[in-house]
Amino acid sequence: MKFKKVVSAVLLAAMTMTCMAGCGSNSDSQSGSGSSNSSSGSGDTIKIGGIGPVTGSAAVYGMAVKNGAELAVKEINAAGGINGAQIEFDFQDDENDAEKAVNAYNTLKDWGTQAVLGTVTSAPCVAVGEVAQADNTFLLTPSGTAVDCVKYDNAFRVCFSDPMQGLESAKYIGEHNLATKVAAIYDSSDVYSSGIYEAFVKEAANQNFEIVAAEAFTKESNSDFSVQLQKAKDAGAELVFLPFYYTEASLVLKQAAGMNYSPMFFGCDGMDGILAVKGFDAELANDLVFLSPFTPTSEDEAIQKFVTDFQEAYGETPNQFAADAYDGIYAIKAAMEQAKVTPDMSVTDICDALKTAMTEITIDGVTAKSLTWEASGEPSKEPMVVKIADGDYAVVE
């Protein structure tokens, strides 16, 4: 009996150790990235915080944003920083959870962050937006697409909003006569997916196609799409609109192939990254079309440089989230230079200065040429359409 207790105690200790080791290595890498960028001591550095999911189901986006932002920070620091001050960057994990995102924001506040790049996903972004507004902290989300992400005047975004994406998708399908009968499948439990869907339906009324099936799913039932696809097939849809993330989309494509249904599939920016799913049969994604602000195969010189540097640093091709974050950091830099921000300014002063500065700057980014912002927080730029062919992304126009 005694022996058993000892064994279980040892096992328990071992389990606890593994957990702690996990957390330990995580925070090590975070503080490592922060300290490596601060060549000068605190006080004369500008502290920028980042928030996003580095673990959990949306970790792909969080990691991409973290890497893209760190690459930009490294480049800016090497080139002399912002107004002569080096940037210190700290990225906190929110696991794509609103509550944890607010905790992450508070951690950054304690650390002394002067501007925040984040958050990466919509729901946490709305939550952080509320507290950041109360504190008057400048917030620039690289990829939070929900309308409410930039509800307050201290928040801006790099990506398109959900309604914008729905509107542009419907316009594109209509103007290019891709189909006359369209089915839409969307995640009614997700603000991103339903936001796009609603705008899509609204715009579809003005276009020359008809929505023959509109089917929903929720995050509690996001593995079986046989019914939704069957209904789309029975309704004779030639195009199926999939405004949600690629994790579910890869299942939809697989199940459609399983039931011998091959309409044209059309997605939004959440589709980006589908080819990076380990073990995914790229053949299934052939001819998949989606709206994306960034494509790594573009011949543009700035994009090519970004892609090469990113591959060198992290061993993978950047996706649009990395690009959004990269542009986000450069936008913060441009705005801070415009507003002549110095490290000794308070968070509120910086925020007030940046609110005006953001509307005055124009940056040549990797997600758009001459990217500008409106006071509402929305960027103004042209969408790009990407088609997957032979297992690679290609720009349609």
Add this chain to the structure above:
Amino acid sequence: MSFISYLINGISLGSVYAIIALGYTMVYGIAKMLNFAHGDVIMIGAYVVMASVTGAGLPPFAAVLISIVFCTVLGIVIESVAYRPLLNAASSLAVLITAIGVSYLLQNIALLIFGANTISFASVVPIPAIELAGGSLTITGEAIVTIVLCIIIMTTLTLFIKKSKAGQAMLAVSEDKGAAQLMGIHVNGTIALTFAIGSALAAIAGVLLCSAYPTLTPYTGAMPGIKAFVAAVFGGIGSIPGALIGGILLGVIEIFGKAYISSQMADAIVFGVLIVILIVKPTGILGKNIQEKV
């Protein structure tokens, strides 16, 4: 034709729920505890198959066997380390909370080892899809294998409990732990065996689940686990045929609800039906009536 197609999809989805529900129902019936980590054992089982096939290059059949052995051992370890010391604790809540803890532990271990990225799970089912009625009805190989395996497992398990000595011991333990011990039955061993069988079934369920819905993340097991728990309660928790009936009904109601009522309301419909059944028959469809002796 689409009606038949929906029905087959529903039965196939329900069969996966049924196999998972078996694990819940056996452990509950015999150890009188809810093993909420069951769903995560499924996920671990699927990861083991994935790692053996893509990592070690083993044939799928061998990988499934390894996964079954691995999960069986895992089930026994979880039971002896986390649950057994608490089985006689004053509150049965202690075991329940521990089970939730084990569930998170397994998820986070998988997160640490395999990362959060979604992995596309290559189906281990070698049977191609069958086309009927000139292509308007397609039955996937995974659906056939799932349904057939579900029936085989259910029959074997019922025979095992009815005919074998170990099965009889399980029945005895489920009826009265104290009395069973007095009769010379090794109660702890019997409970460990229950966990072993439950976890082996979890491995099979994991393979089937991920073959039919081929994405794998550390959270893959969580939602099917909860749905299967519902299926177990639906059919009458503690009853093996109840798990089968509950699982298949749940799958069929879910798919039909999506198809004919509203795809958005599917889960609300499933749980609504559950509430109605529990009001009419509080112990579930095949649940035993427990008579309180005064």
